[in-house]
Amino acid sequence: xxxxxxxxxxxxxxxxxxxxxxxxxxxxxxxxxxxxxxxxxxxxxxxxxxxxxxxxxxxxxxxxxxxxxxxxxxxxxxxxxxxxxxxxxxxxxxxxxxxxxxxxxxxxxxxxxxxxxxxxxxxxxxxxxxxxxxxxxxxxxxxxxxxxxxxxxxxxxxxxxxxxxxxxxxxxxxxxxxxxxxxxxxxxxxxxxxxxxxxxxxxxxxxxxxxxxxxxxxxxxxxxxxxxxxxxxxxxxxxxxxxxxxxxxxxxxxxxxxxxxxxxxxxxxxxxxxxxxxxxxxxxxxxxxxxxxxxxxxxxxxxxxxxxxxxxxxxxxxxxxxxxxxxxxxxxxxxxxxxxxxxxxxxxxxxxxxxxxxxxxxxxxxxxxxxxxxxxxxxxxxxxxxxxxxxxxxxxxxxxxxxxxxxxxxxxxxxxxxxxxxxxxxxxxxxxxxxxxxxxxxxxxxxxxxxxxxxxxxxxxxxxxxxxxxxxxxxxxxxxxxxxxxxxxx
Amino acid sequence: xxxxxxxxxxxxxxxxxxxxxxxxxxxxxxxxxxxxxxxxxxxxxxxxxxxxxxxxxxxxxxxxxxxxxxxxxxxxxxxxxxxxxxxxxxxxxxxxxxxxxxxxxxxxxxxxxxxxxxxxxxxxxx
Ligand SMILES: Cc1cc2nc3c(=O)[nH]c(=O)nc-3n(C[C@H](O)[C@H](O)[C@H](O)COP(=O)(O)O)c2cc1C
Ligand code: SF4
Ligand code: SF4
Ligand code: SF4
Ligand code: FES
Numbered sequence: 001x002x003x004x005x006x007x008x009x010x011x012x013x014x015x016x017x018x019x020x021x022x023x024x025x026x027x028x029x030x031x032x033x034x035x036x037x038x039x040x041x042x043x044x045x046x047x048x049x050x051x052x053x054x055x056x057x058x059x060x061x062x063x064x065x066x067x068x069x070x071x072x073x074x075x076x077x078x079x080x081x082x083x084x085x086x087x088x089x090x091x092x093x094x095x096x097x098x099x100x101x102x103x104x105x106x107x108x109x110x111x112x113x114x115x116x117x118x119x120x121x122x123x124x125x126x127x128x129x130x131x132x133x134x135x136x137x138x139x140x141x142x143x144x145x146x147x148x149x150x151x152x153x154x155x156x157x158x159x160x161x162x163x164x165x166x167x168x169x170x171x172x173x174x175x176x177x178x179x180x181x182x183x184x185x186x187x188x189x190x191x192x193x194x195x196x197x198x199x200x201x202x203x204x205x206x207x208x209x210x211x212x213x214x215x216x217x218x219x220x221x222x223x224x225x226x227x228x229x230x231x232x233x234x235x236x237x238x239x240x241x242x243x244x245x246x247x248x249x250x251x252x253x254x255x256x257x258x259x260x261x262x263x264x265x266x267x268x269x270x271x272x273x274x275x276x277x278x279x280x281x282x283x284x285x286x287x288x289x290x291x292x293x294x295x296x297x298x299x300x301x302x303x304x305x306x307x308x309x310x311x312x313x314x315x316x317x318x319x320x321x322x323x324x325x326x327x328x329x330x331x332x333x334x335x336x337x338x339x340x341x342x343x344x345x346x347x348x349x350x351x352x353x354x355x356x357x358x359x360x361x362x363x364x365x366x367x368x369x370x371x372x373x374x375x376x377x378x379x380x381x382x383x384x385x386x387x388x389x390x391x392x393x394x395x396x397x398x399x400x401x402x403x404x405x406x407x408x409x410x411x412x413x414x415x416x417x418x419x420x421x422x423x424x425x426x427x428x429x430x431x432x433x434x435x436x437x438x439x440x441x442x443x444x445x446x447x448x449x450x451x452x453x454x455x456x457x458x459x460x461x462x463x464x465x466x467x468x469x470x471x472x473x474x475x476x477x478x479x480x481x482x483x484x485x486x487x488x489x490x
Numbered sequence: 491x492x493x494x495x496x497x498x499x500x501x502x503x504x505x506x507x508x509x510x511x512x513x514x515x516x517x518x519x520x521x522x523x524x525x526x527x528x529x530x531x532x533x534x535x536x537x538x539x540x541x542x543x544x545x546x547x548x549x550x551x552x553x554x555x556x557x558x559x560x561x562x563x564x565x566x567x568x569x570x571x572x573x574x575x576x577x578x579x580x581x582x583x584x585x586x587x588x589x590x591x592x593x594x595x596x597x598x599x600x601x602x603x604x605x606x607x608x609x610x611x612x613x614x615x616x
Contacts, residue, residue, distance in 0.1 A: 009611030018523055018560035018570070019613070029500065030507045032616040038497040096527070103525040104558020135526050139558075151493030159495050227616045257563035260611070274610065 008269050010236065011260045012244050013060075013097075013220035017104030022139045025146040028107040034152050036226035037111050040118055041160040045075055048119040052222070054230035056242030061087055061178075061215030062293065062319050062395075064241070064308040070212060073202040074120035077210040082122035084113050085187070085206065085213045088129040088136070089171050089178035092291035093342060095322035097246040098216035100258055102129070102136035105220070106143035110166060112219035114153065115226065117164045120212055125166040128183050130173040141168060175292075175346035179394050180205075180213040182348065193350045194394035215320065217246055237263035241307035245321060251287075252278045252327040261306075268302040271325060282327040286410070290319030292339040292346075293399030295406025296332065315406040317399070331428035332411040333418055337365040339403040347396065354397030357388040361404065369429045373419040382408065427489040430474045434490045437478075439464035441486040448478035448487065518552045518597050521570040521578075525559035531566030532585060539589035540569070547598065562607055571596060580607045 011017075020027035028034070040048045053068030074082060086109060090098040102109060113125040129137055144166050147153045155163045169187045171177045177192040184206050186192035205211025221243055225233045234242045241263040247270065248258055254276030261270060271277065271284060278284050286296040295316035297304065304310050308318050326335060344358040364381045367373050385401030392398045408415055417423045424432045437448075437457075442464040449457045449465065456472050459465030467478070467487075479487040494500050522528075522537040537554065544552045551574075560568045565582025571592065572578040581592060583605050595601040 007610060007612050011611050011613045014561065015614045015616070017558045018521075018568075020557060021555050022558045023556070026507045029504050030511060032504070034494075034500055035497070035504075035616075038500055042497075100525060100527075100559035100561070133526075135529070149493075151495055158497060158500075224614060224616060228614070255562075255564045257565075258559065258561035 006273060008265065008274050009260055010244050010262050012224050012233075012236075013101060013217045013246050014104070014258065014260050015224065016108060017100055020105065022104050022106055023142050025107065025143070025150060028105070032227060033107055033223075034111055034147075036223035037114050037118075037152070038158050039226055040115050041158050041162055045119050045121060048115065048226075049075055051230045052119070052225065055225045055233040056230075056237075057218065057221055057225060057233065058241060058308065059215055060217035060221075060245065060320065062290070062317070064318060067214065067218055070202055070214075071116065071119050073200075074122075074210045074212045077203055079210050081124070081207075081209045082120055083206040083209055083211040084117040084120065084122045084125040085183070085211055086113055086125070086127040086216060086219055087178060087180065087183060087213050088127055088133070088216050089183060090130065090133075090216075090320065091173065091175035091178045091346075092293075092320050092322045094250045094324045095248050095291060095320050097248055097258060097321045099133055099136050101216050101220050101246075102133070102140055106136075106140045107147065108223055109140070109216060109219050110143050110147050110153065112222035113166055114157065114164045115222055116212060116214065116219070118162050120210070122210075122212070123163045123165070125164065126169050126187060126206070127166060128169045128171055128177075128187055131170045132173050137168065137170075144168070174348070175342075176348045176394070176396050179396060182394070183213060184211065191348075193348045194396075196393060217321070238305060238307045240309050245306070245318065247321045247323045249275050249323050249325065251323075251325040252282065252330070253325040254279050263307045264305040266303050266305055267297060270306070270323070271302070275325065278325065278327040282329065284325070285328050285330055286326045286332065286335075286407075288316075288324040288326070288335065288339075288403065289322070290317035290399075290402070291322045291324075292342050293317060293395065293402055294319045295402045296326070296335065296410060298410045300410075315402065315409060317402070329426055329428070331369075331424050331426040332407040332414050333365065333369055333424070334428050336403045336407045337362065337369060340365055340400070343396065343400040347400075351391075351393040351397060353388045353391040354393070354400065357384060357392075357397070358400055360384060361388075361401070365404070368415070368418050369424070369431065371418070371422045371429070371432045375419055378408070378415055378419060433474055434469055435467055435472055435474060435476070435479060436469070436488055436490060437465050437467055438486050438488055439466075441484050443484055443486070445483070447481050447483065451477040451481045453477065514553060516551070516574045518549075518574065519555065519572040519578075520552060520597075521555045521557050521572075523558070523560040523566070523568045523570075524556040527559060527563055528566050528568065533567040535586055536567045536569055536584040536589040539586045540593050543590045543593035544597075547593065549593075549597070552593075552597065565605070565607055568607065573597070573600065580609075581605045582607045
């Protein structure tokens with residue numbers, strides 16, 4: 001374990017995860033739980049909005065919209081009913097920050113939703129959570145029930161006259177349902193399809209009433225801001241991005257797990273100092289931030305101070321916090337194809353650029369990885385990416401080309417190698433791979449002949465062996481088995 | 491159960507809880523991470539093995555608790571043990587054998603056990 005003794009992490013949103021019993025209201029109260037709610041109920045809603053604005057909290061669900069500004073819009077929209085919604089859909093592959101918060105500290109979300117409800121003038125809240133999160137649902141449900149039994153939810157909270165209650169809505173786990181307008185449609189019992197904005201949910205959302213949708217992690221910061229103050233929060237981070245961000249480190253990284261770092265921490269600190277670098281002494285190649293909507297950052301980006309703007313400037317985005325690390329053995333064309341495969345499956349199909357465009361992009365990538373790609377495919381793919389970005393209805397389609405565009409930009413030579421030399425430099429695309437035996441190294445131990453499923457390796461004992469390339473199915477068994485590194489991939 | 495209707499009542503309740511937690515200070519506190527990730531990695535097995543070992547050795551000064559994700563996926567299952575008067579220590583890779591060893595070596599004798607995960611974060615306490 002390549003852990004470091006340096007303190008690079010700061011835990012605000014995950015302050016209680018792992019430290020308290022998530023099923024105990026007492027444990028939460030011991031951490032000054034519900035004091036922030038009591039405090040805001042002595043303020044005016046406008047004052048609460050102002051605190052969140054001054055703190056500089058921005059949405060942690062991906063877009064990074066200033067939370068206080070959003071709340072302010074909903075506050076100023078007069079209506080007989082408003083809604084506070086927590087987005088716990090978390091569909092980004094490789095991301096599990098929100099699940100961890102809900103399973104580790106559900107009361108912080110309940111409290112923060114009530115605070116938000118008071119700030120915008122909503123008496124009802126809803127958590128939209130995927131049904132695949134049964135433990136998170138169970139603990140959240142218990143938290144809501146316990147809070148209600150204690151009078152911390154329901155009528156006349158803290159004797160202030162403010163009423164607020166929360167219900168849970170289940171999602172079936174479609175990525176697009178994390179998009180706020182699709183989420184609202186889904187909550188109303190319709191198909192989870194996005195609708196065009198404006199009107200924004202803050203103007204007309206759930207049942208056409210002003211509705212605020214915020215991410216789990218966004219909410220988790222709120223009680224801390226209320227109790228420790230806007231100035232404390234805004235003193236952490238960069239000029240434009242305040243506070244911390246939780247990331248889920250996954251892929252080729254030693255310390256797989258959740259981390260929370262101040263905004264402005266460099267990618268190098270995250271990958272190497274905290275993450276411990278790539279396992280087995282492999283060379284770091286890239287990291288995908290923002291999941292299927294984001295892009296790949298490479299060596300040249302290691303000293304970037306992570307915040308919303310700096311990632312967008314590098315054709316990626318903050319996203320909800322998934323960070324998938326790739327090493328020298330990963331093929332960037334295949335990585336782009338992986339994400340396209342995901343978005344192609346998850347497109348809701350409502351608009352043509354996304355529904356058909358994703359399929360066409362996937363086909364081109366598939367062709368390239370099979371060794372049939374041409375230069376013309378590369379330029380066609382780029383043009384298609386640009387037009388999808390410009391014409392898709394919702395964020396899913398608009399950001400779907402990002403993994404392709406960013407890898408084409410940063411790893412142009414890898415795409416070139418695939419289409420011109422018909423070679424996959426990382427030796428991942430099996431169609432372009434040949435296994436051979438280095439006669440200088442082969443000891444003739446015969447081990448490989450015993451594992452080759454098609455018996456295409458021949459040779460006499462103690463003499464160099466050879467592979468019959470015409471029969472080889474490229475399973476790699478000989479490569480894995482040879483103790484003398486004699487089998488080589490070309 | 492009476493409800494909490496004022497800030498003062500909340501504060502009083504908190505004092506009462508803190509006093510109760512303080513009374514535990516001369517006990518060994520074993521906190522097992524039991525989130526989806528940690529349960530899948532064997533957190534419940536670790537919890538049960540430790541409870542069993544505590545019973546086998548007739549220990550009466552040990553309290554167990556569950557918590558959410560301790561964030562160390564690379565070292566699940568994870569267990570945090572606080573000996574009386576000592577700082578909490580988090581151990582990773584706690585399979586059944588390690589769980590029993592933690593009770594017989596660390597809890598009973600204060601002997602170091604491998605697998606300590608160093609604290610690499612600052613936690614904001616409200
Ligand atoms: C395809 C797609 C998927 C999304 N998935 C999520 C999600 O899983 N969780 C989330 O909080 N926001 C998701 N969002 C962003 C939401 O639309 C919305 O911006 C966010 O919930 C607002 O909360 P915030 O301001 O606190 O970030 C997604 C957006 C798109 C376009
Ligand atoms: S961009 Fe894609 S996901 Fe969004 S509405 Fe269009 S088809 Fe549906
Ligand atoms: S296993 Fe390696 S050394 Fe042995 S015969 Fe095969 S290629 Fe040669
Ligand atoms: S890659 Fe598989 S099929 Fe090809 S030679 Fe090696 S073991 Fe045989
Ligand atoms: S998500 Fe909790 S330890 Fe991995």
